[in-house]
Amino acid sequence: MSTRLLRLGAGIVLSLALAGCGLPRGAGFESEVLGSRPGAQDPAARDFAVEPVTRERLARYAAWPAPAAPTLGWLARQDGPANRIIAPGDVLSITLWSTEENSLLTAPGERAINMRAVTVSSTGTVFMPYVGDIKVSGMSPDRAREVIEGRFVEVSPSAQVQLEVAEPRGSLVSLVGGVSKPGTYPLPNQAYSVLSLIAEGGGVPDDLNNPQIRLIRGDSIYGTSVERLFANPSLDATLRPGDKVLVQEDDRYFLSLGATGDEAVNPFPKDRLSAIEALSLVGGVSDNRANPKGILVLRTYPASAVRTDGSGPSKERVVFTLDLTSADGLFSAGQFEIQSGDLVYGTESPIGSAQTIFSILGSGLGVFTTAGLINNE
Numbered sequence: 001m002s003t004r005l006l007r008l009g010a011g012i013v014l015s016l017a018l019a020g021c022g023l024p025r026g027a028g029f030e031s032e033v034l035g036s037r038p039g040a041q042d043p044a045a046r047d048f049a050v051e052p053v054t055r056e057r058l059a060r061y062a063a064w065p066a067p068a069a070p071t072l073g074w075l076a077r078q079d080g081p082a083n084r085i086i087a088p089g090d091v092l093s094i095t096l097w098s099t100e101e102n103s104l105l106t107a108p109g110e111r112a113i114n115m116r117a118v119t120v121s122s123t124g125t126v127f128m129p130y131v132g133d134i135k136v137s138g139m140s141p142d143r144a145r146e147v148i149e150g151r152f153v154e155v156s157p158s159a160q161v162q163l164e165v166a167e168p169r170g171s172l173v174s175l176v177g178g179v180s181k182p183g184t185y186p187l188p189n190q191a192y193s194v195l196s197l198i199a200e201g202g203g204v205p206d207d208l209n210n211p212q213i214r215l216i217r218g219d220s221i222y223g224t225s226v227e228r229l230f231a232n233p234s235l236d237a238t239l240r241p242g243d244k245v246l247v248q249e250d251d252r253y254f255l256s257l258g259a260t261g262d263e264a265v266n267p268f269p270k271d272r273l274s275a276i277e278a279l280s281l282v283g284g285v286s287d288n289r290a291n292p293k294g295i296l297v298l299r300t301y302p303a304s305a306v307r308t309d310g311s312g313p314s315k316e317r318v319v320f321t322l323d324l325t326s327a328d329g330l331f332s333a334g335q336f337e338i339q340s341g342d343l344v345y346g347t348e349s350p351i352g353s354a355q356t357i358f359s360i361l362g363s364g365l366g367v368f369t370t371a372g373l374i375n376n377e
Contacts, residue, residue, distance in 0.1 A: 027258030030294030030347040034319065048317035053275070053297075053336045055328055061320075064312050065305035067339050072223030075215070075237040083140035083189050087241040089170030092118045092126060092136075092144075095162040096152065120170060130155050140190075141165055171241045175201040178211065178247025193236045195229055197245055209267050210250035217243050225250070225271050252340035256282040259290035259346035268340065275322060275333040278344050285324075285346045294347035295322040299339060 034050060051057065086092070096113045118126050124137025131151040136144040145163040152159035165171075171187040180202030194213060198204060204211045204226055213229065215222040215237065222237075226247075229236050239245075252268040261283020269281070275297060279285065285292065297320040305312045320336070323329035338344070 027289070027346060027348040029350060030291055030296070030321075033296060033345070033347060047315065048319055049313055049315040050319050050321060051313075052321050052323075053329070053332045055332050058332060058335050060310065061336070065301070067299055067301045067305065068341060072214075072221060074222050074224040074228075074235060077193065077234050077236050078238050079191055083142065084165055084168065085171060085187070085190055085241070086120060086124075086136050086139050086141065086144055086165065087168075087170030087187075088120050088122050088124050088137055090120045090165055091167035091169060092120065093164045093166040094118050094126075094128075094148070097160040097162070098156050099158045100156060116166065128152070137170075173197060173239050173241065174244040176244050176246040178205075178208065179203065180205070187239060187241055190238065192239050194239065194245055195236045197239060198226075198247060204247055208247070208249050210269055210271065212248050212250050214246040214248065215243060216246070227271055254278055254338050254340065255343040257343060257345050259286045259348055260344065261285065273338045275336045275338055275344070276330070277334075278338045278342075279333075282344070289348055290346045291349035292324040294349075295324060295333075296320065296343075296345040296347060297322065297336075297338070298343040298345060300341070 035046060051061070053061075092115075094115045096115070097111060099111065120126055120137055121133075125133040125135050126148075127133055128148060128151065131154070134148055134151055136147065139147065141163050145161050148163065149159060149161040152161065168186040172184050173187050173192075174184050175182050175197055179198060182201060185197060185200060194215065198213075211226045213224055213226060217240065224235065250268050253265050254268070254273070255265055256278070257263050260279070264282065266278070266281055273281075275295075279295070285295065299318050299320065301313045301316050301318065303316055306314065306316060308314065322333045322336070324333065
């Protein structure tokens with residue numbers, strides 16, 4: 001009886017050894033993914049390109065056209081004086097003073113005329129008695145006062161002007177969302193910046209993943225990240241009347257599958273993410289299953305990015321291969337930048353399948369040995 005069982009066990013183990021690649025696995029072997037059928041190793045026969053990530057090739061890959069839509073541009077800071085700028089719609093309070101007797105500007109016995117609700121027209125002008133329309137938009141209150149006073153001096157040499165912005169209706173900016181207090185805010189001066197507006201709106205929520213800023217100015221949209229603004233104060237753009245600012249979560253992601261620590265859709269936690277950082281985010285690769293020489297990054301480029309001279313990918317679909325068993329491979333993976341939509345794939349190690357077979361072999365022999373001992377007893 002024991003001899004029969006041992007022979008049966010040996011037959012099962014031999015069958016498993018011959019069909020080891022058919023054992024249940026969570027990922028394919030590198031040869032399977034890249035193509036193991038006859039002729040598939042010929043680059044011309046593939047419908048995708050295979051590119052090893054090495055020190056010599058990093059600069060070439062970085063110069064390739066972006067696989068996704070181009071990133072939004074941003075505006076540099078343009079410092080101006082800390083003065084309010086008058087804009088169409090603002091309401092001004094203007095007082096005209098004159099010390100002349102029988103002045104055209106004042107009634108008998110009076111020395112001043114108060115005009116407390118002068119609205120700046122859509123063309124940026126205000127109407128003043130005796131002198132007509134005066135352009136004031138785009139000026140600071142002090143400059144507008146000088147211009148108005150200069151016009152009145154022509155009809156009344158002793159004229160003096162006092163001017164204040166009573167209601168800054170035109171000098172407004174909007175904080176659309178992504179903060180605790182969205183709304184419309186007055187533009188206090190020419191030096192008012194994006195981060196100042198966000199701070200006034202309650203700041204950026206702590207739970208927002210890699211918060212992004214969008215600035216809408218007229219028909220143009222600009223974009224950057226809060227991380228980038230904090231690192232480069234010169235990029236804290238100054239605002240103009242009518243600007244709209246939105247804070248939103250980074251919507252970029254990469255996928256992780258196969259023999260990685262976590263199979264998931266992973267958001268970008270920062271602006272730039274290397275392959276090593278991406279692997280760290282998903283818990284690395286499986287110690288018992290993954291092939292450290294066969295970590296793949298699958299990426300799709302638009303047809304317009306394809307090149308034949310090496311200045312772009314040779315095909316739309318590209319598989320970048322990473323070897324984490326060498327110093328060059330590790331350093332290169334730390335400099336290779338992951339793009340939104342990339343798939344980070346850990347291939348299965350053949351050694352892992354062999355270990356599974358030996359585990360089954362050991363368990364089978366243990367059962368059969370026990371059976372034999374029982375039979376012998």
